[in-house]
Structure formats: structure tokens, C-alpha cells
Amino acid sequence: MAESQTSQGDVHPHPYIPHDLHLPGYVPSSLSQSNILYVFASFILILFALTWIISGLLKKTKVDRLLIF
Structure with a gap:
């Protein structure tokens, strides 16, 4: 899976396509x-x-x- 970066610089993978999409503010479900x-x-x-x-x-x-x- 590709990884996206949040505004804080933390890297979180997301399950969406395209995988290289940058999603600012994305937080994975807990x-x-x-x-x-x-x-x-x-x-x-x-x-x-x-x-x-x-x-x-x-x-x-x-x-x-x-x-x-």
C-alpha cells in the first residue's frame, strides 16, 4: 500500500485507490x-x-x- 502524509508529517497508509493519493488529515480507524x-x-x-x-x-x-x- 502507498502511504499518505498528514499535516503533522505522520505517515498513514490508506485503503483508497489510487494508492499514491495524498489525503491530508486522514486518520486510520482505531x-x-x-x-x-x-x-x-x-x-x-x-x-x-x-x-x-x-x-x-x-x-x-x-x-x-x-x-x-
Whole structure:
């Protein structure tokens, strides 16, 4: 990978094309891809569980029960 320089003179590689592109102020992410995926999957799982729980608390009418099957 090519490297770009920030205004402070630090050299940080970037994942963008063209690789020799100079990106002033580019700072690499401090989180790994797996950490980002873990946080996203946890959020989706919690959202799904809350939706399921809340939908189960509502009393269903006969029409609702017929539409489910």
C-alpha cells in the first residue's frame, strides 16, 4: 500500500485507490473490522429481540391470528 502524509508529517497508509493519493488529515480507524461488525450485530440482535418482545405483549385479534397463518 502507498502511504499518505498528514499535516503533522505522520505517515498513514490508506485503503483508497489510487494508492499514491495524498489525503491530508486522514486518520486510520482505531477499531478493527471485526469490532465494528460485532457492535453492529449486537445492535441488530437487541433491536430484533425488543421488537419481538413488544409485539408479543400486544393482544392479538382474531384477524391478526388469521393473518399470521
